[in-house]
Amino acid sequence: MRYQHVLLDLDHTLLDTDTSLQMAFGDAMSAVGADPTGVYPTFNDINEALWRRVEAQELTPPRVHVARFVELNEQLGLGVDPQRMADAFAQGMGEHGELYPGAREMLDKLAGMATLALITNGLSGIQRARIERLGIHDHFAAITISAEVGAAKPGTEIFDVAFEALGGPDKSGALMVGDNLGSDIAGGNNAGIDTCWYNPSGKPASAKHPASHTISSLEALLPIVAGQ
Ligand SMILES: [Mg+2]
Structure with missing residues (x-):
């Protein structure tokens, strides 16, 4: 295998x-x-802007939890309790959403080829509920969630935590896979490991955050990890 982790x-x-x-x-x-x-597009804009501030290390993921509803309330003049919205939202995020088609089959195969870690910028309760509900816990030797470790991608600290949980593997055999140039690819680059950009919608590449590999389907990851 080209990549062991x-x-x-x-x-x-x-x-x-x-x-x-x-x-x-x-x-x-x-x-x-x-x-x-x-109203969803307005919320989506607010949410994405806040997560970009997490990438810029101006905000921590737990701060996003309520801040997006405080802002939504202000923009729409709803006059409701943002904390109640945030709590219902967090519960819903844990309860809704499936793996992309083919993702589970890909994970099954990949787990037989390399040691896997999940490294996510997210809130502990939401991500833990999803991982549990989706039944993917056993695929991963390490699950590193930004809100739990107090550090987020693209910073190197969260990668240090993941590598420590994996037993300090050789970085030359490690690959970071993700959809986001600003967090996943920049993070992998900062951590000194190879990267694979999952780009199913054909977004333009970035000179600032170059990826070692780019794939448009998850299945395409398998030959890259194998080194074929
Ligand atoms: Mg992502």
Whole structure:
């Protein structure tokens, strides 16, 4: 095998996070008796902007939890309790969203080829609930969640924690796989390991965050790890 250790992102890489977000948003609005019709794009913009601030290391993931609903309340003038929305949203995020088609089969095969770690910028309760519900816990020798370790991608600290949990493997045989150039690919580059950008929608590449490999389907990861 070309790579003995594969670190995988969860959101938008293995998990259909868009569906998870939209359904959880419906739960959050219902919890305060607000109509979610047509409001999701506004929330999505707020949420994505806050996560970009996490990547810029201006915010921590736990701060995003309520901040997105505080901002939504202000923008829409809802006058409801943002904490109640955030709590319903967090529960919904754990409860909704499936693996992308083919992701489970790919993970089954990959787990037979390399030692796997999950490395995710997310909130502990949400990510743990999803991992449990999806039944993918046993595929991973290490599960590193930013809110649990107090560090997030693209910083090197979260990678240090993951590598320590994997027993300090040789970095030349490690690969970081994810959909996000600013967190996954930049993070892998910062950590000094090879990277594989999962880019199913054909986004333009970035000179700032070059990836060692780019794939448009998850199955394409298997020959890369094998070195074929
Ligand atoms: Mg992702």
